[in-house]
Amino acid sequence: MPQITLIEAVTQALAYEMKHDPSVIVLGEDVGINGGVFRATQGLQKAFGSERVIDTPLDEATIAGLTVGLAAQGMKPVAEAQFEGFIYPMMEHIACHAARLRTRTRGRMSCPAVFRAPWGGGIRAPEHHSEANEHLFTNIPGLRVVLPSSPGRAYGLLLAAIRDPDPVIFFEPKRIYRQYKEEVADDGEALPLDVCFVLRDGGDVTLVTWGAQVKETLEAADALAEQGISAEVIDVATLTPLDFDTIHESVKKTGRCVIVHEAPRTAGFGAEIAARLAEKAIYDLVAPVERVTGYDTHIPLYRLEMKYLPSVERIVAAVQRTLAAS
Amino acid sequence: MPQITLIEAVTQALAYEMKHDPSVIVLGEDVGINGGVFRATQGLQKAFGSERVIDTPLDEATIAGLTVGLAAQGMKPVAEAQFEGFIYPMMEHIACHAARLRTRTRGRMSCPAVFRAPWGGGIRAPEHHSEANEHLFTNIPGLRVVLPSSPGRAYGLLLAAIRDPDPVIFFEPKRIYRQYKEEVADDGEALPLDVCFVLRDGGDVTLVTWGAQVKETLEAADALAEQGISAEVIDVATLTPLDFDTIHESVKKTGRCVIVHEAPRTAGFGAEIAARLAEKAIYDLVAPVERVTGYDTHIPLYRLEMKYLPSVERIVAAVQRTLAAS
Amino acid sequence: MSIAATFEIEYLQYLDADGKLVRDDLPAIARDVRQLVELYKWMLYVRVFDSKAVALQRTGKLGTYASCLGHEAAHVAIGSAMQEDDVFAPMYREYGAQFIRGVKPRELLLYWGGDERGSDFSGPAHDFAWCVPIATQCLHAAGAALAFKVRKEPRVAVTVVGDGGSSKGDFYGAINVAGAMQLPLVVVIVNNQWAISVPRSAQTGAKTLAQKGIAAGLECLQVDGNDLIAMRAAMDHAIKRARHGHGGMVIEAVTYRLSDHTTADDARRYRPDNEVKAAWQREPLKRMKAYLMSLNAWTGKEEEDWKADCAARVDVEVNAYLETKSQPVEAIFDFTYAQVPADLAVQRAAAIAADRHN
Amino acid sequence: MSIAATFEIEYLQYLDADGKLVRDDLPAIARDVRQLVELYKWMLYVRVFDSKAVALQRTGKLGTYASCLGHEAAHVAIGSAMQEDDVFAPMYREYGAQFIRGVKPRELLLYWGGDERGSDFSGPAHDFAWCVPIATQCLHAAGAALAFKVRKEPRVAVTVVGDGGSSKGDFYGAINVAGAMQLPLVVVIVNNQWAISVPRSAQTGAKTLAQKGIAAGLECLQVDGNDLIAMRAAMDHAIKRARHGHGGMVIEAVTYRLSDHTTADDARRYRPDNEVKAAWQREPLKRMKAYLMSLNAWTGKEEEDWKADCAARVDVEVNAYLETKSQPVEAIFDFTYAQVPADLAVQRAAAIAADRHN
Numbered sequence A, B: 001m002p003q004i005t006l007i008e009a010v011t012q013a014l015a016y017e018m019k020h021d022p023s024v025i026v027l028g029e030d031v032g033i034n035g036g037v038f039r040a041t042q043g044l045q046k047a048f049g050s051e052r053v054i055d056t057p058l059d060e061a062t063i064a065g066l067t068v069g070l071a072a073q074g075m076k077p078v079a080e081a082q083f084e085g086f087i088y089p090m091m092e093h094i095a096c097h098a099a100r101l102r103t104r105t106r107g108r109m110s111c112p113a114v115f116r117a118p119w120g121g122g123i124r125a126p127e128h129h130s131e132a133n134e135h136l137f138t139n140i141p142g143l144r145v146v147l148p149s150s151p152g153r154a155y156g157l158l159l160a161a162i163r164d165p166d167p168v169i170f171f172e173p174k175r176i177y178r179q180y181k182e183e184v185a186d187d188g189e190a191l192p193l194d195v196c197f198v199l200r201d202g203g204d205v206t207l208v209t210w211g212a213q214v215k216e217t218l219e220a221a222d223a224l225a226e227q228g229i230s231a232e233v234i235d236v237a238t239l240t241p242l243d244f245d246t247i248h249e250s251v252k253k254t255g256r257c258v259i260v261h262e263a264p265r266t267a268g269f270g271a272e273i274a275a276r277l278a279e280k281a282i283y284d285l286v287a288p289v290e291r292v293t294g295y296d297t298h299i300p301l302y303r304l305e306m307k308y309l310p311s312v313e314r315i316v317a318a319v320q321r322t323l324a325a326s
Numbered sequence C, D: 001m002s003i004a005a006t007f008e009i010e011y012l013q014y015l016d017a018d019g020k021l022v023r024d025d026l027p028a029i030a031r032d033v034r035q036l037v038e039l040y041k042w043m044l045y046v047r048v049f050d051s052k053a054v055a056l057q058r059t060g061k062l063g064t065y066a067s068c069l070g071h072e073a074a075h076v077a078i079g080s081a082m083q084e085d086d087v088f089a090p091m092y093r094e095y096g097a098q099f100i101r102g103v104k105p106r107e108l109l110l111y112w113g114g115d116e117r118g119s120d121f122s123g124p125a126h127d128f129a130w131c132v133p134i135a136t137q138c139l140h141a142a143g144a145a146l147a148f149k150v151r152k153e154p155r156v157a158v159t160v161v162g163d164g165g166s167s168k169g170d171f172y173g174a175i176n177v178a179g180a181m182q183l184p185l186v187v188v189i190v191n192n193q194w195a196i197s198v199p200r201s202a203q204t205g206a207k208t209l210a211q212k213g214i215a216a217g218l219e220c221l222q223v224d225g226n227d228l229i230a231m232r233a234a235m236d237h238a239i240k241r242a243r244h245g246h247g248g249m250v251i252e253a254v255t256y257r258l259s260d261h262t263t264a265d266d267a268r269r270y271r272p273d274n275e276v277k278a279a280w281q282r283e284p285l286k287r288m289k290a291y292l293m294s295l296n297a298w299t300g301k302e303e304e305d306w307k308a309d310c311a312a313r314v315d316v317e318v319n320a321y322l323e324t325k326s327q328p329v330e331a332i333f334d335f336t337y338a339q340v341p342a343d344l345a346v347q348r349a350a351a352i353a354a355d356r357h358n
C-alpha cells in the first residue's frame, strides 16, 4: 500500500467515488487539465472526461449556483473554491439554497453537494490565500463543516462528505497538504461525520483543535509530555453538527481545556466549544478554559504570518496557565 | 420633543448626518422615492436629492462594491441591504475590502462606510426576510457589528456608526421597528460604540441580549421580579469589538448568566460571551451559563416562527434552571 | 475601420394591443384555435385566482403575496411550451406557468401563507420552488441544464428573472456559463418595467434587456410579453433549439406589472397613475379575447361561464388552504438534514416540551 | 420582422505585428515621436523589471509573483493616458501603468514580498492597491466614479480586469451601474487568452469580450492590446468621453500572457508551446521598436544603453527592497481599526510579549 500525502488522499477519494458513482462530478476553476492549483484534482479529467471534471468560468457565484442546480437534479457535485478566501461569492447559494433546499421543500429536493476549499495560513501565499474562515458556515443550519487533518482522515471524511445526503463544506488545511505521508488504503471506507477523533490520550488537560493546528497541538503535547504533563488531543474534524460528547468526556477526566484554532478568536468556532463547556461542564472544570487562536485581526501578509498563527509555545504556555490556575 | 419609533430614529439620524456632513450619502434598492421598503429613508431623497440618495440597480454585490469605492474616495456611504437575508452577495466586498482597506494599505486608505440592514424574525414575512445572521460578521476583524434595540439607541448608535472611521454593520431589529415610541432629541449626540448598555439592574442573574430579543428579555425580567428574582439586563448593542467588562462586572455580582439571542445557537454570538465567561469568570459563576436562542435550524416560515424565537417563557425557565443549579 | 462583430435584436409581436394581427408569417400556434382557447382559459383562471389571493391577504387570511396581474401571457406561454420533464426554475410570481405544470393553487397559498409544505407541490418533483433571493434561480436552472448535458438527456431548463433581477450577477453568470458550455437553458427576462419602486431606466443603460444575451454569445430576442402568440412562438423556438443542442437563449418579455409589487407595497407612492392606465390598454387578456372572438372561437357567454367556473374552482382551493392545519413544532427540525443529528435532537425534544408546556 | 436594436464592435489596430502601419487615419499620438519614445522606454523598463522580479522569486528572495510579460503596451497606454487625479483600480499585474503613476518597484516588491507597506505606495494616494479577489476592483472603480459624479469632479476612474475576470458578477455589476448612472468609468478587459489554465474559449461563448459592454449599454471597442498606439488612442478616447460626462466605456485589449500565470504556475502543463511561440511574434515591444526605428526615432545603441540604464535602476530598487526590515509584531494589530479597540489591545500586548519571549 503506497504512502500518500493529505492532498493525494483528497485526489484518491475523489477518484474512488467518481469511479463508483457516475453521478459524482467535479467543477471549479482550473480543476481540469491543470488538476487544480494544488493538484487536488490531478488526473481526474483524463480519467473521467471533461464532462465530469469541469473547468467553469471564473465566477464563484456561478460555481455555487451550478452546484445547487446539479445537486437538486440528481448529481453529486464536488465544487472547488480555489482558496477559502474566494468562497464569499458562494455564500448566497450555500446559505440560501444548498443549506435550505431540503427544509424549503419538506424533503422533495435536497442538495448532496460538497464545497471543497484549501484553507488556512502558513504557506507564504499572497493576500486572501491564507484565511481560516470556517466561522462563516458554522452558524448556518443544514450544513456540515468538515476539516480533515491527516491523509487518512482526508480520504475517509471526503468519501463521507460526498456520500452525505446534505451539503458539506470541506476545508482542506493547505499548510499540511504535503506535510507527511501515511498509508491510506483505497478501499472506499468512509469515516463518520458525527464524531471527533481522539488523537492522543492524556489525563491532565484536553487540547481541542482542528485543521492544520493539529500539527502544533500534537507537538505541544509532546513538549508537555517532556514536562510530565499528559495532554489528551482531540481533532474535532466535523465542526457542525458538533460531537460535544467526546470533548466533554475528556474534560470530565482532565478538568482542563485549551482550544486551539488559527481563525480570529472572537466568535471563532472555539467559542462554541468553550460555551458548551460553560453550559455543561462547569462543575468538571478545575481551571478556566483557554483559547489559543489567531488574533482578532486579518492574518498578515507572509512576513509576519507565523507570528499570527498559534505556535507550540503559545499552546504550551496556555496549558501551563491552566495548570497553575488550580 | 416628539416621540418617535426605532425606525423613525434611523431616519432622523440619517437626515441629521446628511445635513451636517455633505460626504454622507445613502444607497440601496428602493431607498429613493419609495423611502425604503420599511420607510427608513423616507423623505431623504426629497430633502437631499437623488445624487445623495441613490436607487441602485438590483445587485447587492454592486451596492457593496460601490460603497467600498465611495468610502475609499472620501465619501461616507450608508448602504442598505433590503433585508439581512440579502446581504450574502455583499460579503466578498465587506470581508475582503471594507474590513481590510486600512490594514492592506497601512492606513493610506480606509472605509468609513455603514452597511445597514433590517434584521430578524417575527413579522410574518416571506422566506429569507427573517434571519438573524450577525454571526457572519462577528468573526471578521476590522468591522464593528452594531444592533440597536430602542429608538434612542438607534439614533445615537447610527450617528456613531456613520462617524466611525471604520466600516460598521448596522442591523436593525425590524420586529421592534414600530414597537413603541420614545423621545429622541435630534441633537446629533452619538452614543459610544464600545460599551454594552445596562438596561436594568439586578442581583440574582445577568441576562445578556441584543436586538429585538431585548423586548422578551425585559419582559422576562419583569416576570422574574414578580417571583422575587432580580435580573440585570444588558443590551450588548455593539457585538464587536466586544465590551466584555460590563458583562463580567455584572456576572461577578450575580454569579449567573443567561444569554438570549434569536440566531441559531451553535456558533451564534452568544457562544463568544459564554466562552469569555468560561475563560474569565469561571470562579464567579455559581451556575452553568445558559443560552436561550433560536434552534440550529433555519427560522421556519411564519406559521411556526414564534415557536422558533426565544420566548419569555423559555428565558424565565432558563433563569430558573440557573437558580436551581446552585 | 475594421468590424469585429455585429448584432441585431429582433422584436417579435403578432397581436397588437387590440388583438389585430400585425404580420402574416404566423407561427402554427396562431392558427391552432383549440389550443389558443385553452391557453386563454388558463390566463383567465390565473387572473381570477390572483384577485382572490389579494383579497385573502387583505382580509388577513394570507401573508404577503406577489400578484401576477398583467403577466399572464408570458407565464402561460412559458408553462405551456415546456414538457413535463423539462425543469422550471421560477422567481416568485409565475403562477400561470406553474399551474399548467401541475402546481395547485392551494399549495401556492400555503407557501405565501407561511407553510413550507406549499413547496412540496404537485408540479413536477424536479421543478424548483419559488425563489426569493433575486436571480439565484437562473444559476440553478443552469445547473439543471448542465446535469442534462452531462447525462445526455434531451431536456431543457427554463428560468424567469425580472428586469430588476437582470442586474444581478447571478443572471449574468447563468447566461455566461450557458454560452460557454452550450447549455440547454432558456432565460426569460420578464420585463414588467419595475423592480418594486425602481424603474427599468434606473436598472441599466441598455436599450433592450434582450441584448444582455449578447454579452454571453447567446441568441436573444425581444418579445411583446403581452402577446400570447408571440410569447409562445418565442418559447417554442427557444426550447426547440435548446433541446436539439443548439444552446441557450435569452428572451425579453416586455410587459407591465399592473399590481403593486406585493401586497406589502403601495405603488402609488412612486409611479404615475397615467402610466398604469396606459398599460391597462396593452394588457394581455383583452387582446387575446378580441383575437379569439374575431376568429369566432370565443363568445361573451363562454367568458362569463368560464369565469364563474374559475371562481368555483378557486374557492375549492382556497378552502383547502384555509383548512390546512399548521405543522407540529417538530417540523422546524425534521427537514434540516436527512436525519436529525444527535446535537439537534436534543433541541427538538426541548422544543416539543416547551410547546406542550404553553 | 422588426429590429429593436443593432450593434457593431469595432476592432482598432494601427501597427501590425511587424510595426507597419495598417491604416492612415492616425491619432495624434502616432506622430508624437518624442512621446512614443518615452512610452517605449517605459515598456522596456517594465520588461527589465519583470524578469528581475521573476529571478528574485526563483532564488527565494520574493514570494509568488505575477509577471506582466507581454502586457506592456496595454499597461503603459493605460498609465500614460490617465491624469494624476484620475483613480486607477488595478488587478495585480499592471505594473507598467502603476510605475508611470509613481508607484516604485521597491513597493511592488514589498507587496509580493509579504509586507503590507508595499501598498502604502508612492503612487497617487487615491489609487487602489493590488486587488486579488477577481473583478472586485471594477466595482471599486465604479464607486470612485460615482464619488466624482456626486462631487461634480472632472475625474475618471480606470480599472483593469482579465478575460477570466470578465466572467465574474462584479465586472457585470460595474459596467451595468456605469451605464445606468452614466459614470465616468473606463473598464479595460486585458484579454491575455488565459485565466491560469482556463482558455478564453471556456470562459464565454461571446465572440469578443468587448461586446459584453453592450449588455450595459456602454460604448465598446476591441483593440490590439499589443499595439501601443491603438491602445493609447483607445484610452485617450475613452477617458476624454468619460471626463466630459458621456459615460463609461469597455475596451477589450487583445494580448497574450507570455509568462506563466504566476511564479507558482507552470503553463507548460496546459498550453501548447507553438501557441506561445506564435504569440511571441505579436508581442508589443518588437513592433514598437520597429516602428520607432522606421521613423529614425530609435537606434540599436539607444536600446542597449537604455536597457543597461534600466538594469541599474532596477538594481537600486531591488536593493532597497531587500534591505527593508520586517515590521514589528504590533504591525499585525495597528491598522485593523483607526484606533486599537480595548479588546484588541490585550491581544496586542500578549503578542508583543510572546514575540519577545521567543
Ligand SMILES: Cc1ncc(C[n+]2csc(CCOP(=O)(O)OP(=O)(O)O)c2C)c(N)n1
Binding pocket: B029, B058, B060, B082, B086, C093, C132, C133, C134, C161, C162, C163, C164, C165, C166, C192, C194, C195, C196, C257, C261
Ligand atoms: C437578493 C435580493 N435582493 C433584494 C430582494 C428584495 N426584492 C424582492 S423583489 C425585488 C424587486 C424585483 O424586481 P424584478 O426583478 O424586476 O421582478 P418583479 O418583482 O418586478 O417581477 C426586490 C428588490 C430580494 N428578494 N433578493
Ligand SMILES: Cc1ncc(C[n+]2csc(CCOP(=O)(O)OP(=O)(O)O)c2C)c(N)n1
Binding pocket: A029, A058, A060, A082, A086, D093, D132, D133, D134, D161, D162, D163, D164, D165, D166, D192, D194, D195, D196, D257, D261
Ligand atoms: C474571486 C477569485 N477567485 C479566484 C481567484 C484565483 N485566481 C487568481 S488569478 C486567476 C485567473 C485570472 O485570470 P484573468 O482574469 O484572465 O487574469 P490574468 O491573470 O490572466 O491576467 C484566478 C482564478 C481569485 N484571485 N479571486
Ligand SMILES: [Mg+2]
Binding pocket: C162, C163, C164, C190, C191, C192, C193, C194, C195, C196, C257
Ligand atoms: Mg420587474
Ligand SMILES: [Mg+2]
Binding pocket: D162, D163, D164, D190, D191, D192, D193, D194, D195, D196, D257
Ligand atoms: Mg487572462
